[in-house]
Amino acid sequence: MKKKTGLWLTAILSAGMMLGGCGSEESGSTGGGASEESETFKVGMEAAYAPFNWTQGDDSNGAVKISGNAEYAGGYDVEIAKRIAEDMGKELEIVKTEWDGLVPALTSGKIDAIIAGMSPTAERKETIDFSDHYYTSELVMVVKKGGEFENATKLADFEGAKITAQLNTFHYTVIDQIEGVSKETAMESFPSMRVALESGMIDGYVSERPEAVSASAANENFAMVEFEDGFETSEDDTAVAVGLEKGSDLAEAINETLAGISEEERQEIMDTAIQNQPAAQ
Structure with missing residues (x-):
């Protein structure tokens, strides 16, 4: 009985190896990611x-x-x-x-x-x-229109402000360049940051110019701050x-x-x- 079981296992494993080999050939990728032949x-x-x-x-x-x-x-x-x-x-x-x-x-x-x-x-x-x-693009700040930070022109103007950015983005790391800022917990998405700004939980969030233009266009209570003296970034960052x-x-x-x-x-x-x-x- 043990011999027969062993033979069956050997046959199954052999078939599996043949199928696995076929799958590798079909992928046809020379590196990571999808094959050029994929539809x-x-x-x-x-x-x-x-x-x-x-x-x-x-x-x-x-x-x-x-x-x-x-x-x-x-x-x-x-x-x-x-x-x-x-x-x-x-x-x-x-x-x-x-x-x-x-x-x-x-x-x-x-x-x-x-x-x-x-x-x-x-x-x-x-x-x-x-x-x-x-x-x-370039980094900007989205703030409340008519608020104390709408007319800011430099990072120093945000001293004491409650600022956040999206989780796991370099936007969040540059907040550290603002001296005296209150760096709030990073948020998962831009919609959630817009809600937080609308409710007053934060005073602003770091964004790229296109998103900030969109935010202010979608909500008349938002304004975009562009800096004369802004964040230090690398070309790849922006x-x-x-x-x-x-x-x-x-x-x-x-x-x-x-x-x-x-x-x-x-x-x-x-x-x-x-x-x-x-x-x-």
């Missing part, structure tokens, strides 16, 4: 960071259906993702993912790329690769790029698409995204 391009984003990306109820203004969801994703990132997918001859699939889950989703193979207004910081580069930059798994064979094709989008066109796409964002975003 879909799975892109992860929060769909909650207007004007880079947001969630809406229909496909108006070029929005794309969110995978496994009745809703759609729109915004600057979606337009960039559409260009990349089209050039690669793939079907775009938007995978709505919480910010903290984006990198794990990428490294585990659940998505092929992160196109979510993500900056290619040195810390992130230790875990994943990035494409060339597809947008560059740029955004496509996140890719280490060694991804999609990098060359993605960079080729990005190189074909001029700075003027990028700004036009961003201006359109700001105009088209849903009022609630």
Whole structure:
């Protein structure tokens, strides 16, 4: 009986190894991430960071259906993702993912790329690769209109202010550059920070200019503060790029698409995204 059991186990294991070998050949990837031969391009984003990306109820203004969801994703990132997918001859699939889950989703193979207004910081580069930059912005502060910080022009004006930023972003680290600031607990999303600002829990939050323009456009009680004497940042900190798994064979094709989008066109796409964002975003 033990001999027969052993023979059956050997047969099962052999079959498993053959199937596993077939799967490896089908993937065809020379590095991390999705294969160039795949028919879909799975892109992860929060769909909650207007004007880079947001969630809406229909496909108006070029929005794309969110995978496994009745809703759609729109915004600057979606337009960039559409260009990349089209050039690669793939079907775009938007995978709505919480910010903290984006990198794990990428490294585990659940998505092929992160196109979510993500900056290619040195810390992130230790875990994943990035494409060339597809947008560059500047850091600003979102505050209450008519409040004591609306007319601020330099970081020193925020001494004593209750300031926060999104969790696990470099936005949160630069708050330390404000002397005497009350650095509040980081928040998970921009919608949650807008609610906190509206309620008076915070005096302001650090953001990039496009999001701040969107916030003030969506809520008449918000204002954007641009600095004469602002945060010290690196070029990678204020740029955004496509996140890719280490060694991804999609990098060359993605960079080729990005190189074909001029700075003027990028700004036009961003201006359109700001105009088209849903009022609630």
